[in-house]
Amino acid sequence: MTPVLSIRDLHVRRAADGHEVVRGVGFDLAPGGVVGIVGESGSGKTLTCRAALGVLPAGFTVSNGSVYIEGRDLSTLGSADLTSLRGSTISAVFQDPASYLNPSIPVGVQVAEVLRVKKGLRRRDSRHEATELLAAVHLRSPALVYGQYAHELSGGMLQRVLIAAAIAAEPRVLIADEATTALDVTVQAEILDLLADLRERTGLALVVVSHDLAVVAQLCDEVLVLRDGVVVEQGPADRVLHHPEHEYTRLLVDEHEQYGLDRFLAHAEAGA
Ligand SMILES: Nc1ncnc2c1ncn2[C@@H]1O[C@H](COP(=O)(O)OP(=O)(O)OP(=O)(O)O)[C@@H](O)[C@H]1O
Numbered sequence: 471m472t473p474v475l476s477i478r479d480l481h482v483r484r485a486a487d488g489h490e491v492v493r494g495v496g497f498d499l500a501p502g503g504v505v506g507i508v509g510e511s512g513s514g515k516t517l518t519c520r521a522a523l524g525v526l527p528a529g530f531t532v533s534n535g536s537v538y539i540e541g542r543d544l545s546t547l548g549s550a551d552l553t554s555l556r557g558s559t560i561s562a563v564f565q566d567p568a569s570y571l572n573p574s575i576p577v578g579v580q581v582a583e584v585l586r587v588k589k590g591l592r593r594r595d596s597r598h599e600a601t602e603l604l605a606a607v608h609l610r611s612p613a614l615v616y617g618q619y620a621h622e623l624s625g626g627m628l629q630r631v632l633i634a635a636a637i638a639a640e641p642r643v644l645i646a647d648e649a650t651t652a653l654d655v656t657v658q659a660e661i662l663d664l665l666a667d668l669r670e671r672t673g674l675a676l677v678v679v680s681h682d683l684a685v686v687a688q689l690c691d692e693v694l695v696l697r698d699g700v701v702v703e704q705g706p707a708d709r710v711l712h713h714p715e716h717e718y719t720r721l722l723v724d725e726h727e728q729y730g731l732d733r734f735l736a737h738a739e740a741g742a
């Protein structure tokens with residue numbers, strides 16, 4: 471089966487100083503598959519995701535390697551093709567959902583807008599389908615939420631709205647870059663369940679970037695461990711997280727266990 475997303479020996483270069491901030495990242499993502507990317511802050515996770523979406527920030531270029539989406543080499547596509555691919559084949563949700571929504575337009579209208587632009591739906595149909603999407607991401611009272619503004623919703627609700635917008639055009643790949651990091655633990659678990667559910671029902675493939683190794687362990691089939699732009703370890707999630715071969719991965723896992731323990735102790739103290 472053709473991978474929906476295939477990255478080969480990706481290098482990303484920063485023009486300002488010529489530094490390659492990503493060096494040699496590669497993986498294949500099959501339909502319904504989930505790849506996780508972990509690594510310390512600044513290791514190149516987000517730039518890898520942005521290269522996959524064809525939206526590197528200004529001053530960064532793919533200096534080597536390739537990104538294939540459904541077998542099509544991104545570098546050969548014009549900007550019109552890229553734009554139509556984005557949203558309809560590959561889509562993304564990031565941290566801080568509020569910054570991706572227009573504060574002065576009801577959130578449902580913004581989801582409906584995606585349906586009009588990407589699927590060519592008419593106004594009335596787009597409203598109906600957007601409301602269904604809001605229900606599909608498990609927002610209670612979707613018809614009510616449709617007419618609400620970003621400031622009226624909680625962080626967890628906003629992230630669900632963003633996921634609804636991201637899956638509106640039925641993409642085959644969804645990139646979730648720290649999508650649940652800012653949310654509290656319970657809401658985070660609900661959003662992860664939602665992603666797992668989408669994967670199961672629709673065969674959506676996921677790229678999951680997270681600092682939280684528990685999140686990665688729960689969702690991913692394969693994990694890449696990035697350090698300073700280089701993959702130091704890559705393999706089945708169970709193997710990499712439970713029997714890390716590289717010292718850096720071992721460090722991340724140890725740190726995580728430490729952090730998990732601290733978090734537990736903090737809770738215990740608060741409850742005492
Ligand atoms: N817009 C930018 N301008 C300049 N340097 C940048 C920019 N974005 C990223 N970088 C640099 O590129 C490298 C990789 O950044 P990237 O954002 O991919 O890291 P990350 O792994 O996503 O980190 P985090 O876990 O903090 O999100 C870092 O050294 C970072 O400082």
Ligand SMILES: [Mg+2]
Pocket residue numbers: 515516517647
């Ligand atoms: Mg990042």
